[in-house]
Amino acid sequence: MDERLFEKIEKLKQQRNAVILAHNYQPGEIQDIADFCGDSLGLSIKAAQTDAELIVFCGVQFMAETAAILSPEKTVLLPDKSAGCPMADMITAEQLRELKQQHTDALVVCYVNSSAEVKAESDYCCTSANAVDVVESLPKDRSIIFVPDQHLGRFAADRTSRDLVLWPGYCATHIVITEEDIKNAKAKYPETVVMAHPECTEPVKKISDQILSTSQMLRYAKKSEAKQFIVATEIGIIHTLKKQNPNTEFIAANDRAICPNMKKITLEKIIWSLEDMQYKVMIPEEIRIKAKKAIDRMVEILPVE
Ligand code: SF4
CATH class of the missing domain: 3.40.50.10800 (NadA-like)
Incomplete structure (x- = not known):
């Protein structure tokens, strides 16, 4: 690792009272300089518990949004604004509203890999670690819509022997x-x-x-x-x-399983992010409150590990 870049990041971090989070799929050097590494929800929860005023999320858009949902009093930065998640982008809030109209009695479970708007339209959020338990905990007389990942949804359906309405999203990686x-x-x-x-x-x-x-x-x-x-x-x-x-x-298993969006974050971009306070993640308060409810409901039934 370039010591000069590392020292610069440390200095800026202190000046800004910032915490750096890195998802487990980030390049190795980013994981090495981060204060916390982990999965998206675990990281967002940890960041919310710190005294930091600023969160630099080394990951993709929906992860930085999740941190912003849980820490409205902190500023959340995504060092590369083009780092999105193709799976999260496979469903919009509008499409979910249409699906809900076709299944008016259904509860909606959304994978954390979804936009803030989609979370706001959902009843429960889930992670890949607890999707089975979240689905299992829901009343047996209610149908369930699961978005956006069909593969995680099918896994939860198999393990719980429940019929889920699955959205055909997937992770290209x-x-x-x-x-x-x-x-x-x-x-x-x-x-x-x-x-x-x-x-x-x-x-x-x-x-x-x-x-x-x-x-x-x-x-x-x-x-x-x-x-x-x-x-x-x-x-x-x-x-x-x-x-x-x-x-x-x-x-x-396959060394081409590389998420190009996760690899957009670099040490230099973290420095620019801290210097110029970019790129701020902004979520309208009304969406944030609704999206947080879906996360809170998940945590109520299953504390996040
Ligand atoms: S690995 Fe897949 S689910 Fe994760 S950010 Fe990349 S595209 Fe999205």
Whole structure:
């Protein structure tokens, strides 16, 4: 890492009373300089609990929005305003309102990977770690709309034996990982443990050993006695897995599973962000309050790990 850039970031951080958050899919050097690394909701909750006045979110738009929803008194910056999430953009609030009109009795569960407007139209938010539990907790006599990720939705539907109305969204990075990749990896490394993210396709999940969110993968690898893992998610997480478990081998299921939006953040952009206070995440208060309700309802039934 360039020490000069690191020192500059540290100095600016103190001047601005800022905290830097990095998602598990960020480039390694960004994870290394961050105050907290983790998944989007866990990071937003942690940031809300600090005394920092400024949050620099190294991730994508919906993550910075989630931090802003939970910390209205803080300023939230996204160092690259073009860092979006194609999956979150696959459904708009308007499209969700139309879907709700077709299923007037349904409760809406939205994956945290969604815009603030979509969260505001939803009853419950969920993460990849708790989607199954959130769906399980809902009244059996109500139908459920699940947006935007069809793969996480199908996983929750299978595990709870409930019929969900699924939106056909998907993560373009996770669907790069194929059943063939897992079969090949298993043939090459017969003793390995395959950890797959719920955003992977159903055939991939079916032949994986563990279906885990990013935070769950980090915890599982720490506790496990296995010394080799195939990792079926965005490859950025391998940086932290290796750092936390230096004697364990982590192999990407597919080394093209790279989210281009997550890689838009650089050390230089963090410096510009802190210097020029850009790019501020602004959410209209009425949307923020409604979106926060969906997150609060999730936390009421299931505290976030
Ligand atoms: S990895 Fe997938 S879900 Fe995550 S930000 Fe990138 S496109 Fe969105």
